[in-house]
Amino acid sequence: MASEGVKNVKLFGTWTSSYTHRVQLALKLKGVEFEYVEEDLSNKSPLLLKYNPVYKKVPVLLHGERAIAESIVILEYLDETWKEKPIMSQDPYERAIVRFWCRFADEKLGPAVGEVFRLTGEEQKAAVDRVRDTLKLVEAELSDGFFKGRRFFGGDEIGLLDIVMGCGSYWLWVFEEVAEAKLVDSEMFPRFHSWLRDFEEQNQVEEIIPATDRLLEYAKSLRQMILNQYKP
Amino acid sequence: MASEGVKNVKLFGTWTSSYTHRVQLALKLKGVEFEYVEEDLSNKSPLLLKYNPVYKKVPVLLHGERAIAESIVILEYLDETWKEKPIMSQDPYERAIVRFWCRFADEKLGPAVGEVFRLTGEEQKAAVDRVRDTLKLVEAELSDGFFKGRRFFGGDEIGLLDIVMGCGSYWLWVFEEVAEAKLVDSEMFPRFHSWLRDFEEQNQVEEIIPATDRLLEYAKSLRQMILNQYKP
Numbered sequence: 001m002a003s004e005g006v007k008n009v010k011l012f013g014t015w016t017s018s019y020t021h022r023v024q025l026a027l028k029l030k031g032v033e034f035e036y037v038e039e040d041l042s043n044k045s046p047l048l049l050k051y052n053p054v055y056k057k058v059p060v061l062l063h064g065e066r067a068i069a070e071s072i073v074i075l076e077y078l079d080e081t082w083k084e085k086p087i088m089s090q091d092p093y094e095r096a097i098v099r100f101w102c103r104f105a106d107e108k109l110g111p112a113v114g115e116v117f118r119l120t121g122e123e124q125k126a127a128v129d130r131v132r133d134t135l136k137l138v139e140a141e142l143s144d145g146f147f148k149g150r151r152f153f154g155g156d157e158i159g160l161l162d163i164v165m166g167c168g169s170y171w172l173w174v175f176e177e178v179a180e181a182k183l184v185d186s187e188m189f190p191r192f193h194s195w196l197r198d199f200e201e202q203n204q205v206e207e208i209i210p211a212t213d214r215l216l217e218y219a220k221s222l223r224q225m226i227l228n229q230y231k232p
Numbered sequence: 233m234a235s236e237g238v239k240n241v242k243l244f245g246t247w248t249s250s251y252t253h254r255v256q257l258a259l260k261l262k263g264v265e266f267e268y269v270e271e272d273l274s275n276k277s278p279l280l281l282k283y284n285p286v287y288k289k290v291p292v293l294l295h296g297e298r299a300i301a302e303s304i305v306i307l308e309y310l311d312e313t314w315k316e317k318p319i320m321s322q323d324p325y326e327r328a329i330v331r332f333w334c335r336f337a338d339e340k341l342g343p344a345v346g347e348v349f350r351l352t353g354e355e356q357k358a359a360v361d362r363v364r365d366t367l368k369l370v371e372a373e374l375s376d377g378f379f380k381g382r383r384f385f386g387g388d389e390i391g392l393l394d395i396v397m398g399c400g401s402y403w404l405w406v407f408e409e410v411a412e413a414k415l416v417d418s419e420m421f422p423r424f425h426s427w428l429r430d431f432e433e434q435n436q437v438e439e440i441i442p443a444t445d446r447l448l449e450y451a452k453s454l455r456q457m458i459l460n461q462y463k464p
Contacts, residue, residue, distance in 0.1 A: 054336065054369055066325050073331045080324035092312035093298050099305045104286065137286055 009034035010062040012048050014041055016218055018168035019071040020059040021208050025163050026075050028204045030082045072102050075160055087160045097146050098153070101138075102164045109134050110168060116183065117175050117219070118226050128181050135189050138165070142191040151198065158202060166199040170209050171219075178219045241266040242294040244280050246273055248450055250400035251303040252291040253440050257395050258307050260436045262314045304334050307392055319392045329378050330385070333370075334396045341366050342400060348415065349407050349451070350458055360413050367421050370397070374423040383430065390434060398431040402441050403451075410451045 011027065011034050013020030027034050039048055039058050051060045051067035061068045061077070068074050079087050088095055112134045115127040147153050153161035172183050186193040199205055243259065243266050245252030259266050271280055271290050283292045283299035293300045293309070300306050311319050320327055344366045347359040379385050385393035404415050418425040431437055 054332075063325075068325070068328045068332070070332055070335060073328050073335070076331065077324050077328040080327060092309050093295075093300070095312060096300045096305050096309040099308065100286075100300070100302055103302060103305070 008064055010037055011035070012037045012039050012045075012051065012060040012062070013058045014039050015210055016215070017058055018171065021167040022071045022163050023059045023061060023074050023078075025158075025167060025204060025208045026078050026087060026160075028207065029087065029158065029163075030078060030085050032078070032082055072106070072160075072164060075163060079160070087154065087158070087163065089154075089159070094146075098159065098161045101141065101153075101161050104137075105161075105165050105168070109138070109165075113168075113172060113175060113183070116179050116181055117223060120227065124179065124181060128183065131183050132188065135184070135192055139189045139192045142195060152195070158199065158205075162199055166196065166205065167208070169196050170200060170212075170215070172196075174212065174215045174219045177216060178223050240296055242269055243267070244269045244271050244277070244283065244292040244294070245290045246271050247442055248447070249290055250403065253399040254303045254395050255291045255293060255306050255310075257390075257399060257436060257440045258310050258319060258392075260439065261319065261390060261395075262310060262317050264310070264314055304338070304392075304396060307395060311392070319386065319390070319395065321386075321391070326378075330391065330393045333373065333385075333393050336369075337393075337397050337400070341370070341397070345400075345404060345407060345415070348411055348413055349455060352459065356411065356413060360415065363415050364420065367416070367424055371421045371424045374427060384427070390431065390437075394431055398428065398437065399440070401428050402432060402444075402447070404428075406444065406447045406451045409448060410455050 009027070009032060011020070011023055013024065013036065015038060024036070037045075037047075039045060041058070044056060048058065048060060049056055051062060052058075052069040055069060057069070059069070059071055059074060061074045063077075063081070068077050075087065088098065109131075112127065112131045116124060116131055119127050141147055142150075142153075150156075152158050153165065158166070175181070176183050184193055184196065200209065241259070241264060243252070243255055245256065245268065247270060256268070269277075269279075271277060273290070276288060280290065280292060281288055283294060284290075284301040287301060289301070291301070291303055291306060293306045295309075295313070300309050307319065320330060341363075344359065344363045348356060348363055351359050373379055374382075374385075382388075384390050385397065390398070407413070408415050416425055416428065432441065
């Protein structure tokens with residue numbers, strides 16, 4: 001089915017969205033050709049509003065006439081539709097563990113990192129501690145939990161949880177510089193640190209993640225905007 | 233596999249938790265025998281803390297030595313492990329739509345209803361409007377979207393989305409009375425209203441949902457506690 005052709009699969013996304021990167025990476029890993037449509041979130045296209053009327057957000061995958069929103073929902077759809085090069089194990093327990101940590105990434109890790117980016121001073125220090133508490137749980141899972149001894153969460157190859165946790169984790173480096181706060185200490189989180197470096201060095205990942213200087217420039221101007229907004 | 237026996241499957245839950253009810257209902261629908269362990273959330277058992285160290289919350293399913301947390305994760309695990317009487321379609325697109333609305337139920341509908349319960353006066357009126365805006369989207373999906381013409385989201389039988397949306401929706405009636413705010417107007421939301429009544433009348437659902445007077449009593453005392461806490 002990978003040869004269905006570029007016209008049949010469209011992805012609406014934005015270049016700064018790690019949720020978009022997740023879908024781009026999964027499509028690349030599976031070798032599914034697709035047309036990428038860059039959205040301007042300050043001026044959303046009528047097609048984006050049509051295909052994701054509930055959230056009006058990227059990413060949206062259009063497969064023929066079928067529109068699917070929410071990145072993790074899209075990733076599972078891709079794995080169930082293009083069965084070659086699976087990104088999920090067929091074992092129900094491993095699937096459950098992976099889904100549990102995917103939720104954790106979206107509900108705990110992502111928001112915690114976002115807070116570091118938005119805050120300053122003592123409030124930021126507290127937010128850094130919350131990120132570290134969150135990363136400690138991931139570190140434990142990698143070093144002594146279900147994923148112990150694996151190169152990636154998916155095993156020898158990148159899987160769903162690598163995609164979800166990895167696309168977004170590169171913001172950690174960017175945020176460290178912009179917010180001047182150390183988040184991923186290699187001594188504190190040796191397995192997470194080496195996993196993330198390993199993930200980022202994969203060819204398909206390098207093709208997806210925007211260059212660090214572009215991300216930095218974007219993050220700096222965004223942080224300035226946020227800080228100006230909340231000035232007393 | 234339904235005959236594996238009661239000792240092999242344990243469910244840790246609490247009687248007021250709609251997330252617990254989801255898992256109870258799915259187990260019943262699938263005919264899986266299980267041992268139910270009622271947790272006291274003000275004094276959590278060592279086993280609950282052991283099996284869900286990340287969130288320390290119910291429900292937790294224990295299948296042999298395997299512990300699984302997060303209700304929707306558990307529901308998918310059940311469906312992939314006990315394949316008889318499926319609660320999910322095998323069609324990848326339908327699965328994606330169902331997963332999308334499950335997230336919506338947890339991220340939008342649930343929190344919106346919770347706000348009505350916690351607030352009073354003008355703030356509560358605004359919260360009621362937000363619940364109605366949310367229900368409008370569900371109503372549209374039932375009356376004119378993917379699920380149009382179906383008795384349940386799952387088709388002729390209750391499926392995953394019915395379980396997720398239905399377990400919890402009975403709080404709507406309770407909250408209406410306790411918070412003195414009309415939420416599920418049958419004229420405003422005819423399909424949702426009739427779907428919920430139909431869902432609640434199913435035998436297995438009736439066996440799971442606590443009696444309305446017990447829920448009411450619990451909700452009244454909880455609301456009083458919340459209102460006392462926030463008194464100026």
